[in-house]
Amino acid sequence: MRLLFLMVLPLMLIAKVHSVKVEPLQIYHIKAAASGEVVFSDYTKESQVVHDAVIVGIDDKIDRATLKNIQKKTNNLQSIIKITKDSLQTAAAVMQIKRENYERIKNLSTKPRYEKNMRQAEYLAARQNYLATKEKLDNLLMQLADLQLQLTKTKDVISKKNPKISGYVYNIYPRVGDFVAMGAPLVDVADITKAKVTLYLSPQEIEGIKEKKIFINGKRVVGEFITLHRITDTNFITQYKAEIAIPAPKIFGKIVKVEIK
Structure with a gap:
């Protein structure tokens, strides 16, 4: 054994x-x-x-052309957004002034009715302009988000068509x-x-x-x-x-x- x-x-x-x-x-x-x-x-x-x-x-020629077009649209839209933001600030300031003008006289018995109505109308018009400008800005920001998503997707496609290797x-x-x-x-x-x-x-x-x-x-x-x-x-x-x-x-x-x- x-x-x-x-x-x-x-x-x-x-x-x-x-x-x-x-x-x-x-x-x-x-x-x-x-x-x-x-x-x-x-x-x-x-x-x-x-x-x-x-x-x-x-x-990726078409993808690069698409990328260039999206970048151009994005740059233009960003410029418009900047102007619209400035307009919104102006609209907010005007609305505040018109509101204060109306608030100052609306309860004064010494002011005629037509003047009160005029000040109220000015305030409401300024408020409407502010809201419209804000809505425009919101829409522009949504468009920018969509463009940025398209930009990311297009860059991703180009990257996938040209994979980097180590x-x-x-x-x-x-x-x-x-x-x-x-x-x-x-x-x-x-x-x-x-x-x-x-x-x-x-x-x-x-x-x-x-x-x-x-x-x-x-x-x-x-x-x-x-x-x-x-x-x-x-x-x-x-x-x-x-x-x-x-x-x-x-x-x-x-x-x-x-x-x-």
Whole structure:
């Protein structure tokens, strides 16, 4: 029995060495958020690291013309609103004067009826002018809010047609002249600031894992668990999936031997 255990022990130790591929920390699949003709596709950036770069651009000429028109309307409307606000202040001041003139004489028996009526009419006219100007201003402000919403939406469409990308450009799909529908793949970009390895761990390896160390090709590395499932995997039904972030190598895709002990 002891001999059998000694024969099985090396196999148990070997089973804890995981041969896995070193992959980028994350690969993002950038898809078209708007449909249209591809007018820009910079294939020279494939296999390069970029920062806030537009790699694929979709035709946005109409959107930019719309944006320019909305901006012009917005500027004009803001000028009108400024004038209307000044008019409202003037109307409020005139209304106050007319009201005070009327209030001063309305109870005086020495003032004739026609003068009281005239002052009252002046006050009511001034009040009506104030209310009309205020209503005009309210409508103008609503129009401005609508224009600002259109402005935001148009800018969003233009931004979606020219997505900015940061990372390692892995794949570029469309070429100039292609028509892409919403949801069509544009670019795959990888985060290579770190790497990751995916393991399927046994219950014995999971036990006390926070105190265990990570070894790659026999050397200890500083790594951290990105994910550590507490439910067994659907394919490897007796094992637990774990993803570990490790320092980025010069070349990704190599097979390494990982131990957790």
